[in-house]
Amino acid sequence: MVRLNDLRESTQRALLDLDCPDYGPTRPVEGPPLAERTVAIVSTAGIHRRGDRPFSWGARDFREIGRHERDMVISHVSVNFDRTGFQQDLNTIWPIDRLEELAAGGHIGDVAPLGYSFVGATSPTEMETAAAEAATAMRAAGVGAVLLAPV
């Protein structure tokens, strides 16, 4: 079990110093049963398709990742997280095969045609414009739930 106190002191300090704006409580949006919802993955791991332009330092934009895409690389600015899990199994950070299983079993309605990748090292406030753009696209695609995955 890994808690903040278990990490190196420098890592603890860096994590606690990250910009975490207090948005105050947000009223949760409700929806139909999971079995009727299309689910999208959104990650802040800085992953993208091989051949996509790498994320720049301080990136505020995102990359789209197709439902059937499995050939991915990372260009996240930070090297202070384990990448070997991702190297061995994409689902360690992008659980697309697990979502497909849940859809096949009828536990969720469907998997969204696109997921989205951001770089989590960027301040949340600086990502808001791009995040709103991704939200508009997901709503247009009928997404009914977003699974947010950090790295």
Add this chain to the structure above:
Amino acid sequence: MCGLAVVFERAGLPTTTIALVREHAERMHPPRALWVPFGMGRPFGAPDAPALQRHVVETALGLLEQAGQDPLLVDFLQDAPTGDAREIWRPAAELSAGALPAEGAEPEALAEALRREAAVMLPRHAAAAAAHQRTTTGASGQSTESCVALVAGCLTGEDPPETPGGLSGGMLLKLAAEDIHAAWCEAAAHGSSPSADALASWYWRETAAGRAVRALNRRLEGHKNRRLRTLSDGLLVPGM
């Protein structure tokens, strides 16, 4: 991550968030969050552990069906398998390219050791990639051979090329170093189950590549180019 949750919810999208740092979720109040007790870089537990990954996904999605108006922060208390610890795991003997230059060796000696090691490692990586039908190398857009040449050259005094309209030299060098890391670790993990710590310890301490990138990091600390100098501020080598 939590900030994205708030933006999405305000746009009418229900969200559920995996939290690796519980303190961040406590400060930012995403509507639904599942704190997981896994290391950074492994939000769904561990590689090749589909049952655990699925349990995490199902638990996180299950929060969407819990009624309530207050932010929900739930703890996921199942540990992940860690793999073989650094005291136990050893890479296959075939991955050794002979004795390593000492810590603090001359850059030329480290660069030569890196090239010698690449001659051993690259065929092993190709075999591992073929077996897995997958590799995560290639973020730099270069072959791993080219990445080795770039890092060896920069270690001995060259600067990375600046390509108009392409990646900056600093970005190219950073991604080349990361492609080498990916190739070496994919080759070493093939056919065994090392923990993340075991792989990190091996790569950074016991390979010519790790020592070369650490030496490159030291060289860049005083570089006149600001972007290259910035690389040495934790963007090439993790805090050890």
